[in-house]
Amino acid sequence: MTTPRDSQPADPMVVVNGVLDRLRSEPGALLPILHEVQDALGHIPGEVVPVIAEALNLSRAEVHGVVTYYHHFRSQPPGRHVVQVCRAEACQSCGADELLAGAETVLGCKAHATRPDGMVSLEPVYCLGMCAMSPAIMVDDKPRGRVTLDDLRRLEAQWKEAVAS
Ligand code: FES
CATH class of the missing domain: 3.40.30.10 (Glutaredoxin)
Known part of the structure; x- marks a missing residue:
């Protein structure tokens, strides 16, 4: 996992758009997208949820529900x-x-x-x-x-x- 604790924080929108460009058309894309975003940012910032939802034609509640259902995903940045x-x-x-x-x-x-x-x-x-x-x-x-x-x-x-x- 690459997290902001080791380097300059990445721009969440740049990260999420890059991940969406690569994965949005894959079947079952939501979980791989969330994993890649968290690997890059250390968590799933709230601001990227609507971007992911729109790209996958899902509601914000559906994406938020997946982020909160799996303990693996973090909505807040982790500690150092x-x-x-x-x-x-x-x-x-x-x-x-x-x-x-x-x-x-x-x-x-x-x-x-x-x-x-x-x-x-x-x-x-x-x-x-x-x-x-x-x-x-x-x-x-x-x-x-x-x-x-x-x-x-x-x-x-x-x-x-x-x-x-
Ligand atoms: S590592 Fe397998 S049960 Fe803990």
Whole structure:
């Protein structure tokens, strides 16, 4: 995922028009379009919803409904770092629920939320394809397995240190 946290923010309209030019005539184009827009912008800004709706001959409510139905899609920009904690079966059997609850405390933000200082967003997800390494998480699109709360404490400390230096 390329997000604005790494570089200059991209113009949402330029991004969405480029994606629509390539994908609008594909069957079932809405989901691929939303994925590409989020990959490029880090979220689906509200201002692009009517543009996508018009291009696909859908209502704004239909596009908005899809964006809000799937937890994967964000309507708000994420924090500088995104921690995704797997909550699917294999990870649950290895303590994922406890890890997520502990992550809320260690990282200082609730699941599905971004910390007030914008440092980190915490997102529950369902299977990262690393079931043999449960409990698994993704940190800024990098997979990590057999994760403990101490790992999260170290990450959080590194991020704080990087901001302070
Ligand atoms: S169940 Fe967590 S990675 Fe598959």
